[in-house]
Amino acid sequence: xxxxxxxxxxxxxxxxxxxxxxxxxxxxxxxxxxxxxxxxxxxxxxxxxxxxxxxxxxxxxxxxxxxxxxxxxxxxxxxxxxxxxxxxxxxxxxxxxxxxxxxxxxxxxx
Amino acid sequence: xxxxxxxxxxxxxxxxxxxxxxxxxxxxxxxxxxxxxxxxxxxxxxxxxxxxxxxxxxxxxxxxxxxxxxxxxxxxxxxxxxxxxxxxxxxxxxxxxxxxxxxxxxxxxxxxxxx
Numbered sequence: 538x539x540x541x542x543x544x545x546x547x548x549x550x551x552x553x554x555x556x557x558x559x560x561x562x563x564x565x566x567x568x569x570x571x572x573x574x575x576x577x578x579x580x581x582x583x584x585x586x587x588x589x590x591x592x593x594x595x596x597x598x599x600x601x602x603x604x605x606x607x608x609x610x611x612x613x614x615x616x617x618x619x620x621x622x623x624x625x626x627x628x629x630x631x632x633x634x635x636x637x638x639x640x641x642x643x644x645x646x647x
Numbered sequence: 648x649x650x651x652x653x654x655x656x657x658x659x660x661x662x663x664x665x666x667x668x669x670x671x672x673x674x675x676x677x678x679x680x681x682x683x684x685x686x687x688x689x690x691x692x693x694x695x696x697x698x699x700x701x702x703x704x705x706x707x708x709x710x711x712x713x714x715x716x717x718x719x720x721x722x723x724x725x726x727x728x729x730x731x732x733x734x735x736x737x738x739x740x741x742x743x744x745x746x747x748x749x750x751x752x753x754x755x756x757x758x759x760x761x762x
Contacts, residue, residue: 541689571749580737580753581690624689626749633678633697633744634705635751639689 538563541638543625549644554615558641560625561607568630570601572610575622575640584610584623615645649674653738653754660728661762668723668757670738678741679721680705680751681713683734690737696721697744728761735759 543560550556562570570587585592587599587608598611608625625638651672660666672679680695682705692705696715710732712724721740725732735758739751 569749578756580755581751582753583750586749628745628749633695633703634680634692635745635749637682637690639687 539638540564540636541625541627543623543638543641545639545641547642547644549646550615551646552615552617554645555611555613556615556643557609557611558623558625558643559607559609560638560641561605562625562627562636563606564627564629565606566629567606567627569628570599570608571626571628571635572597572599572608573624573626573637575624577621581624581637612643615643617645617647619643620645649752651738651740651752651754653736653757655757656755657758659760659762662729663727666725666728666759668725668736668738668759670721670723670754671719672721672738672740672752673719674740674742674752675718676740676742676752677718678744679715680739680741680745681711681721681723682737682739683707683732684737684756685734693723693736725759728759730761733759733761 572584573581574584575581591600596613622640681693682690694713696702738754
């Protein structure tokens, strides 16, 4: 079983739509959680951290469910510029390693 | 401008011909790491370094070497490249490790093809 699993998509949505991605992780000792964004043929960049209490950054909301070991990312009012691959990322306490999911691809169309 | 710089960005080589991918960061970061990205497998860590002269294996270190003689540089060495090392390679750095902030700054990537 992969340490971090994501639906690869693609998710095809129209502009203005709300879209949600989920990600599950296998190691209950995981401590820190993040979403990264990767544009086609570019490097990944940190989108946001995910806190137990949930957190919001503009149109983006991230939530963590430790009991079920999943993380979610909600994007409201999708823009064309949101088209990218979204990577779910997990870190275990004491380990200097980020474990990346394979990513969920989002395509926002006019 | 704060950045992580990798070279070369693109390389086609042949089996067995030693090559080095350089990585340099200008942010005075202590932590540096190499990842490879393959379709269906995502990003996998090859090696990382917590500081000068301190390196450690990641998940897929076989066939690779690294060194950290200076804080800013973290080259990736393929002593005898093989076709299964054809991949997209990313160097990344972080101020003090990833266990808390999780923020890695990535280079633009180096696409390597081994024939």
